[in-house]
Amino acid sequence: MRLRRAAAVLAALWMQAAVAQTDLAALNQGALDRFVAGDTAGAAEIAEQALAAARARPDADPNARATAFNNLAFLLSTALDSPGRAEELWRESLLYMGKTGHTAHPANLTTMVQLGEHLARRGQADQARTLLERAMRLARETDLQGAVAAALTRFYLDTGAYPQAVVALTEVTLTQPELIEGVYGDLYTRLSQLIETAEGDGRWQDVVPLIEGKLLVLRRYYPLDNRDQAMRNLMFNRYFALVQIGDYDRARSQILVWKATGTLSQDEQDFVRNMRDIALPLAEGANINTLERLETVRMAALFALAVDDTADPRLALALRTIATAEGYFGQHDRVEDTLRQGIALLERSEQGRRHLHLLYDDLAWAAYLRGDPDRAETLFARSDAAQQAAQALGPDPEAPLDLA
Structure with missing residues (x-):
């Protein structure tokens, strides 16, 4: 008899809890329906009822409970000009969900995102970022991964x-x-x-x-x-x-992809020719006397180098001229990269190897001026060896002007 009474009491309690949870979910849905219909005041009234019900029923479904807090806090933050109370509600919900072991619950992730966006609107970007990035870590491998990532995209x-x-x-x-x-x-x-x-x-x-x-x-x-x-x-x-930004390796990779993804239009072919026409005369030396001019010819040379398939040594000698100007304008960190691009191009052909000693010589002087005499000595030795190899190839009928 006692067991039957206990079972009846438990059944009654379960039924009351189920009704309570159903009522809370219905209130949440009612607030949402009013909001979607444009009735902000009506939505807020029902959301207040849902909040009171959630607080009165600590055993309520975590999703329904957190949703009640979220709905009202969202309305207070975005439509009712009560940001302080909104933040209090979100933080109260976060504290409760954390204490009850529901930190990674979908409704709690929603709370974190809504509070993060609220803080961002209030100019508290650092706090917002911390909260949103934590939500992202918790959301991975869940149904909300994409939604949280979308919120983080907007914030960033x-x-x-x-x-x-x-x-x-x-x-x-x-x-x-x-x-x-x-x-x-x-x-x-x-x-x-x-x-x-x-x-x-x-x-x-x-x-x-x-x-x-x-x-x-x-x-x-x-x-x-x-x-x-x-x-x-x-x-x-x-x-x-x-x-x-001086990221020439990635720039070269990008232009190679650009070239490979389709047939060049007439305008694009004209642009390629124009870049070569700007770059190739630099092989004979040039007075690059402004930074603006330096940027123009550097871009032209790098573009021509990326799209040219002939290993034309004149492009390498143009890079040598550019490196000289870079040194003149104090861009010493770029000089070596520019010369090494030229050296790599010259290595690709016999005609190019005739001129390797010039770029190695410049590279050696650059090392010496940076205070690295040991490396300079090694590079001067390479220059001498390259010059001897060039002489073994016989005379060059079109030897370039040595501006060193």
Whole structure:
């Protein structure tokens, strides 16, 4: 008899809890329905009822309980101009969910994202970043991975952390690409606007990842008939930005991909010829007397070097002229890289090897001027050996002018 009574009591308690949880879920849904319908005041009224119910029932379903806090806090933050109380509610919910072992619960991840975005709007970017990045770590391998990554993408774009934004955007496209499907046009436009601003400010280090973000959106979402040429244009723009920040290895790799992804249009062929026409006369020496001129000829030479398949030694000798100007303008960290690119090109042909000693000689002097006499001595020895090898090839009918 006692067992039957106990069972009846337990059954009654379970039924009451189930009804309570159902009521709380219904209140949450009612608040959402009113909000979607544009009735903010009605949504807030029901959300207040849901909050009271959640606090009165600590055994309520964690998802329903946290959702009640989230709904009202979101309304207070975004529509009712009560940010202080909103933050208090979110933090109360986080504390409860943490104490009860529900930190990685989907509703708690939602709380973390909403509070993070709230803090960002309030100018507390450091706190927001910490919270959003923690949510991202917890969300991986869950159904909310893409949604949290999308929130993190927005935050990074808003705060100028563009490389991180591209990483987060990549995570969205790999896990829940449908989250971007309906807004990819707006995202693409925003990236374009950020690029335009960064270019105008000369922030080329920001332009590079922003272009990578546009390429990601193009590859995943744009229709095929509009995509390929747009991607080629972006690849070229990325090459240009990489040149501006002095990342010549990546710039060369990018322009090689650009060249390989399609047949050059007439305009592109004309551009290639123009770059060669700028670069090749430098083989005979030139007076590069302004930094603007140096940037122009350097980009032209590197472009011609990337797209030229003939191992024309004149391009290497043009790089030698550029290296001389780099030293003149105090860009000593670039001199060696430029000369070594020229040396690598000269090594590819017999005609090129006739001139190796000139670039090794310049490289040796650069080492000496940097205070490295031992390395300079080694390079002078290489220059002498290269000159002897060149003499063994016989006379060069078109020997270049030695400006050393």
